[in-house]
Amino acid sequence: VRRKSYADMSCSVARALDVVGDPWTLLVVRDAFFGFRRFEDFQRRLGVPRNTLTERLNRLTEAGVFEKVPYQEKPVRHEYRLTAKGRALRPVIITLLQWGDEWSDIGPPPVVFRDDTTGEVVEPLLVDRRTGVPLDEMRFRAVPNRDAASSVAPETA
């Protein structure tokens, strides 16, 4: 069953979900951040049906999240490397991970981020780049961008 496309919505969340709005897809990207690149590794780790995995990897390659690179000649074998667009998904994976850590009954977080320089475990926090103020404060509001043609955000939000 082919998913409906959300790409026609005037919303960047919808556009993003059109590419990565599927659990297998984000789990493949998660494993790519762990350093895995090969079909067999993704397949073994996720237990995903081979045809599903093939479809997801092809879609992510078409979307420019992965680059398909040969790593062996006879026979030709490819691996999937995150592109700049793929690596830019890191904050999405980190915020999902943080939410799962906090709100599922998983116990101690299975994965932590460690700062190589200090050895300390890191606590991710979303801030405003300019002021450093955390975005969980009430003073920040999502509003329609005056420079955009249309927007799903209501004027009153």
Place this chain on the structure above:
Amino acid sequence: VRRKSYADMSCSVARALDVVGDPWTLLVVRDAFFGFRRFEDFQRRLGVPRNTLTERLNRLTEAGVFEKVPYQEKPVRHEYRLTAKGRALRPVIITLLQWGDEWSDIGPPPVVFRDDTTGEVVEPLLVDRRTGVPLDEMRFRAVPNRDAASSVAPETA
């Protein structure tokens, strides 16, 4: 078709996706952040089939993302309010939005975050809470947590 459950994976990303790893689900949550609370509003804005929306709202209510609250008596009508667990999805929505802004061909971002205090448009950035250092630097690595029973992260990541 009922999705496979990822909840048995020892990974918080998988646990998170078990709840929100479906595009409609995150679009409903997005609209809840915009202030919408009623079935008819979600339905009209998303164009999602009514039975799909009913199923997603029920699932999100069971998962504790929404609280179902009556807003009218005869006949009884309910609205869906984000709980603390639901509001904690804000960074996930913001990072997805930011990725869609940057990497889809959507043009000027349809939605921006504005700082009510300064009037400035905000640029979200994920940092380490303690040091303020952006997490896109190479010095941060995902590693298995020694305090957890098991982890999907490889020792070598």
